[in-house]
Structures are given as C-alpha cells and as structure tokens.
Amino acid sequence: MGHVWNTVLAIVVASLIVPAGILTIDYGLRYGGIEYRVSDEGNAIVAYDRLFRTRLWRIEPWDETGLRVEQKPIRRWIDTSRVVGHSDREIRLPHLRYPESILNVFNRRASNV
Numbered sequence: 001m002g003h004v005w006n007t008v009l010a011i012v013v014a015s016l017i018v019p020a021g022i023l024t025i026d027y028g029l030r031y032g033g034i035e036y037r038v039s040d041e042g043n044a045i046v047a048y049d050r051l052f053r054t055r056l057w058r059i060e061p062w063d064e065t066g067l068r069v070e071q072k073p074i075r076r077w078i079d080t081s082r083v084v085g086h087s088d089r090e091i092r093l094p095h096l097r098y099p100e101s102i103l104n105v106f107n108r109r110a111s112n113v
Contacts, residue, residue, distance in 0.1 A: 031094040
C-alpha cells in the first residue's frame with residue numbers, strides 16, 4: 001500500500017492543476033483580445049475583438065437600463081467590472097480598470113456596489 005500513495009498524490013495534484021490551467025486558457029481566449037471603444041459619434045460603447053478584428057456588440061444609450069460599478073476584491077484581482085445593464089441581460093466588461101470613460105458615454109452616474 002505504501003507505493004500507491006505516490007500515485008494517488010500525483011492524481012490529486014493533476015486534478016487541481018489541469019482544470020486551473022484550462023480555465024486560465026479559456027479566460028485568456030475569451031477576454032484577452034477584447035477592447036472597449038466609444039463609437040465615433042460618442043454615444044455608444046463598442047466591444048471590439050483585436051484578435052479577429054471584428055465588432056462583438058454595441059450598446060446604444062437607449063438600450064441601457066442601468067449602470068453600476070462593482071468594486072469587489074475578486075473583480076479587482078481579475079480586472080473585471082460589471083458596468084452596463086442591457087435590456088436583455090447584464091454585460092460584464094472584463095479588463096476595464098477605469099470605467100469612467102465608458103460611463104461618460106451615458107451622461108449619468110453609476111451606482112456603486
């Protein structure tokens with residue numbers, strides 16, 4: 001039985017490291033190349049994927065139902081903010097360190113959480 005514990009320990013360590021690595025790769029592929037822009041007219045937020053050079057979504061001022069900035073410790077650690085409430089769903093804006101420029105598009109204050 002003494003030799004089995006080395007195998008069990010290797011399986012346990014691998015079962016922790018492999019999912020963490022996969023989640024890190026997934027997060028990087030999803031959000032690593034996204035940048036948020038203010039439209040040319042200055043009245044909409046546009047998510048742009050730099051990797052595929054395409055626009056992902058656009059939020060016009062009339063589509064926005066609520067603005068809020070979450071300041072939770074885990075969100076600060078991964079540089080994620082939830083800022084815009086859309087008519088269909090709430091949209092998370094990853095890698096948004098300074099939400100002021102995005103909030104200025106809608107010309108109103110956000111509620112802080």
